Amino acid sequence: MKNSAAIFEKQIKDTLKNKEILIQFIMFPILALIMEKAIKIEGMPPHFFANMFSAMYVGMAPLVSIAAVIAEEKEKNTLRVLMMSGVKPWEYLLAMGSYIWSFCMAGALVLGMAGGYRGRELMIFLLIMAAGILASLLIGAAIGTASRNQMMATSVTVPVMLVFSFLPMLAEFNETISKVAGAVYSRQIGLLIGNIGDFSPKFENIFVIGVNMLAALVFFGWAYKKSGLA
Amino acid sequence: MEYTVEMRHIVQRFGEKEVLRGIDLKIHEGEIFGLLGPSGAGKTTLIKILTGQLRQTAGEVQIFGKNAGNRKENLSKMGMMMDNFGLYERLSCYDNLKLFTRIYDVPEKRADEILRRVGLYEDRKLPVMKLSKGMRSRLSLARAVMNEPRILFLDEPASGLDPATAAEIHKLVQEEKSRGATIFLTTHNMEEAHKLCDHVALLHEGVIMEYGQPGEVCCRYNHQNKLLLRLLNGKMVEMSNNRTSAEKVKEYLEQEMVETIHSTEPSLETVFMELTGRGLE
Numbered sequence: 001m002k003n004s005a006a007i008f009e010k011q012i013k014d015t016l017k018n019k020e021i022l023i024q025f026i027m028f029p030i031l032a033l034i035m036e037k038a039i040k041i042e043g044m045p046p047h048f049f050a051n052m053f054s055a056m057y058v059g060m061a062p063l064v065s066i067a068a069v070i071a072e073e074k075e076k077n078t079l080r081v082l083m084m085s086g087v088k089p090w091e092y093l094l095a096m097g098s099y100i101w102s103f104c105m106a107g108a109l110v111l112g113m114a115g116g117y118r119g120r121e122l123m124i125f126l127l128i129m130a131a132g133i134l135a136s137l138l139i140g141a142a143i144g145t146a147s148r149n150q151m152m153a154t155s156v157t158v159p160v161m162l163v164f165s166f167l168p169m170l171a172e173f174n175e176t177i178s179k180v181a182g183a184v185y186s187r188q189i190g191l192l193i194g195n196i197g198d199f200s201p202k203f204e205n206i207f208v209i210g211v212n213m214l215a216a217l218v219f220f221g222w223a224y225k226k227s228g229l230a
Numbered sequence: 231m232e233y234t235v236e237m238r239h240i241v242q243r244f245g246e247k248e249v250l251r252g253i254d255l256k257i258h259e260g261e262i263f264g265l266l267g268p269s270g271a272g273k274t275t276l277i278k279i280l281t282g283q284l285r286q287t288a289g290e291v292q293i294f295g296k297n298a299g300n301r302k303e304n305l306s307k308m309g310m311m312m313d314n315f316g317l318y319e320r321l322s323c324y325d326n327l328k329l330f331t332r333i334y335d336v337p338e339k340r341a342d343e344i345l346r347r348v349g350l351y352e353d354r355k356l357p358v359m360k361l362s363k364g365m366r367s368r369l370s371l372a373r374a375v376m377n378e379p380r381i382l383f384l385d386e387p388a389s390g391l392d393p394a395t396a397a398e399i400h401k402l403v404q405e406e407k408s409r410g411a412t413i414f415l416t417t418h419n420m421e422e423a424h425k426l427c428d429h430v431a432l433l434h435e436g437v438i439m440e441y442g443q444p445g446e447v448c449c450r451y452n453h454q455n456k457l458l459l460r461l462l463n464g465k466m467v468e469m470s471n472n473r474t475s476a477e478k479v480k481e482y483l484e485q486e487m488v489e490t491i492h493s494t495e496p497s498l499e500t501v502f503m504e505l506t507g508r509g510l511e
Contacts, residue, residue, distance in 0.1 A: 006332035081316035
């Protein structure tokens with residue numbers, strides 16, 4: 001655990017100097033804050049921008065961040081150095097996962113506050129976001145692990161991220177896309193967030209998110225077995 | 231323990247390609263051992279096997295009398311400086327080392343101690359991305375010795391460095407040897423090997439072509455066995471390195487005519503070229 005704590009601390013310092021990653025964490029929360037305050041259209045559902053950006057945030061920030069960080073560590077050889085210093089793969093993954101999860105949860109808190117959620121609603125909002133962020137983390141970690149360098153990771157991350165982050169939004173405007181998007185966890189996260197007022201998750205919501213997480217876990221297992229960490 | 235590293239008939243294949251072809255080597259405790267060879271000779275592959283990053287196709291490797299594949303036991307006794315430094319570019323020198331004080335469970339003040347030793351204390355707050363190649367080398371070496379390893383692996387430690395910086399690296403390597411560490415270094419710099427190493431092995435296409443003390447290896451290939459004198463008048467005189475030349479040499483010396491005097495034993499590079507028909511670059 002001491003190794004995980006040391007890597008976690010190192011990663012915080014590194015992120016503060018890494019604008020590409022930092023922007024992933026703060027872009028959607030800031031956009032939501034601005035849009036929720038600045039744009040009021042008659043007939044617009046409550047928390048419209050916060051909800052929409054939350055689903056996009058879930059599909060983008062954790063996935064892109066963890067894939068980029070792992071791929072960079074592999075490319076720059078720092079991950080090999082860590083492993084050769086006695087850090088175990090699970091200690092590294094725990095540190096990276098918990099660090100990105102924590103940063104994303106801080107972003108989720110801002111999104112929730114921007115959407116006007118308070119008390120029980122805010123807790124449910126954060127719970128839903130936590131599940132979505134975890135699923136994205138697994139997918140991103142798998143991509144980062146399978147990639148030899150950052151360029152390779154980016155070429156995979158961008159299309160995957162576009163699918164997971166934009167499907168929930170596109171599903172709002174198109175019936176066919178909505179049906180396809182139903183099988184994707186980020187859409188289910190979007191639907192759950194949209195119904196926080198009378199929160200009663202359906203079997204479909206839980207099932208789709210669960211199956212997506214399981215598939216991501218299998219994908220990660222495959223990537224780890226194929227490429228290893230260092 | 232007499233030997234820190236013992237390798238018996240190490241074979242490494244990548245698909246059809248045989249990169250190491252039956253390596254047998256023993257490295258004494260506390261010595262500086264140099265593995266010399268051109269790029270692609272198999273040097274880095276051998277380091278990866280020794281450090282447990284790669285499992286050899288065949289053969290046996292023991293480090294400190296234990297199987298090299300047992301990384302858990304061996305890692306805490308190893309330090310490593312690879313050709314690609316593996317430093318965190320955005321973090322400062324100090325933060326790069328601080329991370330490893332925690333991983334190695336050594337006091338945080340050790341980061342400052344080592345930064346002083348490698349001459350980077352004044353630059354400890356500089357991010358790595360602003361360091362020169364020589365400074366990166368020193369920082370990488372500082373991290374490698376953080377846990378006072380019993381064996382230090384250095385992959386091309388002074389490659390591409392200016393002579394002054396290379397000399398600083400060599401001084402640090404000697405200090406580690408004085409501490410009692412065994413040092414395994416790879417290089418294709420013959421001068422570096424001759425200056426630093428107690429024993430060297432010449433690796434070519436996965437085979438050890440020659441092994442021994444650098445001077446001893448050179449002497450083995452001293453086919454000419456001559457003396458070369460440069461006289462003060464600019465004349466070069468070549469003579470056999472035996473008793474028949476003694477009188478003549480004495481005469482030149484008595485007349486204070488000698489500017490330089492050399493024996494003709496080859497350099498390690500020449501030996502390598504003789505053995506393989508190619509250079510080390």
